[in-house]
Amino acid sequence: DVKVTQSSRYLVKRTGEKVFLECVQDMDHENMFWYRQDPGLGLRLIYFSYDVKMKEKGDIPEGYSVSREKKERFSLILESASTNQTSMYLCASKLQGQGYGYTFGSGTRLTVV
Amino acid sequence: AQSVTQLGSHVSVSEGALVLLRCNYSSSVPPYLFWYVQYPNQGLQLLLKYTSAATLVKGINGFEAEFKKSETSFHLTKPSAHMSDAAEYFCAVLYSSASKIIFGSGTRLSIRP
Numbered sequence: 001d002v003k004v005t006q007s008s009r010y011l012v013k014r015t016g017e018k019v020f021l022e023c024v025q026d027m028d029h030e031n032m033f034w035y036r037q038d039p040g041l042g043l044r045l046i047y048f049s050y051d052v053k054m055k056e057k058g059d060i061p062e063g064y065s066v067s068r069e070k071k072e073r074f075s076l077i078l079e080s081a082s083t084n085q086t087s088m089y090l091c092a093s094k095l096q097g098q099g100y101g102y103t104f105g106s107g108t109r110l111t112v113v
Numbered sequence: 114a115q116s117v118t119q120l121g122s123h124v125s126v127s128e129g130a131l132v133l134l135r136c137n138y139s140s141s142v143p144p145y146l147f148w149y150v151q152y153p154n155q156g157l158q159l160l161l162k163y164t165s166a167a168t169l170v171k172g173i174n175g176f177e178a179e180f181k182k183s184e185t186s187f188h189l190t191k192p193s194a195h196m197s198d199a200a201e202y203f204c205a206v207l208y209s210s211a212s213k214i215i216f217g218s219g220t221r222l223s224i225r226p
Contacts, residue, residue, distance in 0.1 A: 004156075033213075042218040043203070058213075090156055094214075099164040099207070101147050102214055104156035 006091050006105035013112050019078040021108050023091030030096035032074035034066065036087040043090065049074055081112045115140055117206045119217035127225045132191040134220050136204030139185065145207040146187040147214065148178055152200045163187060199224045
């Protein structure tokens with residue numbers, strides 16, 4: 001089975017801190033994605049990457065950046081954490097091409113205080 | 114704009130009753146379609162997917178969905194609800210021109226004893 005592993009299930013950070021959320025997949029998927037999920041707002045795409053060193057902005061990239069130095073790892077960076085970034089963060093990966101669905105990690109629930 | 118609509122943010126059924134969760138997509142060209150389930154504090158898990166092989170798709174946990182091109186629908190059903198089916202369900206579409214999956218807003222399914 002494909003596994004997508006997010007480094008932390010729960011994380012508490014202080015306002016202004018730089019926060020790194022890590023995501024690793026083990027099935028050589030080209031595409032990787034970061035979403036945030038908030039009650040009533042569904043899943044919103046923050047950033048995605050089609051391949052190593054490639055990145056594209058999603059629908060809500062402000063306040064975030066990403067890094068994809070290796071194919072298996074896609075990191076989400078909160079440059080200066082704010083309370084409105086308290087959320088559930090979901091990482092996903094998929095094979096390049098049509099018809100393939102996402103495989104999701106278990107999520108990281110981030111609280112910024 | 115390409116989109117996917119889930120009718121009903123919350124559906125409640127009795128244990129043993131039929132489950133019907135509705136999903137409509139907006140495109141004249143049949144996309145790839147998915148249903149995901151999310152249990153509390155977990156990531157999303159793929160229930161089933163439609164990739165044009167058959168209009169009736171069977172998934173895990175007794176769920177199935179039928180693709181109806183004339184109605185641009187992909188409703189999820191289960192003949193007899195179980196308490197363990199309580200979760201949030203997301204319909205999602207992948208259009209042929211993109212690698213990003215578009216998610217519906219989700220439907221929370223509650224099961225009454």
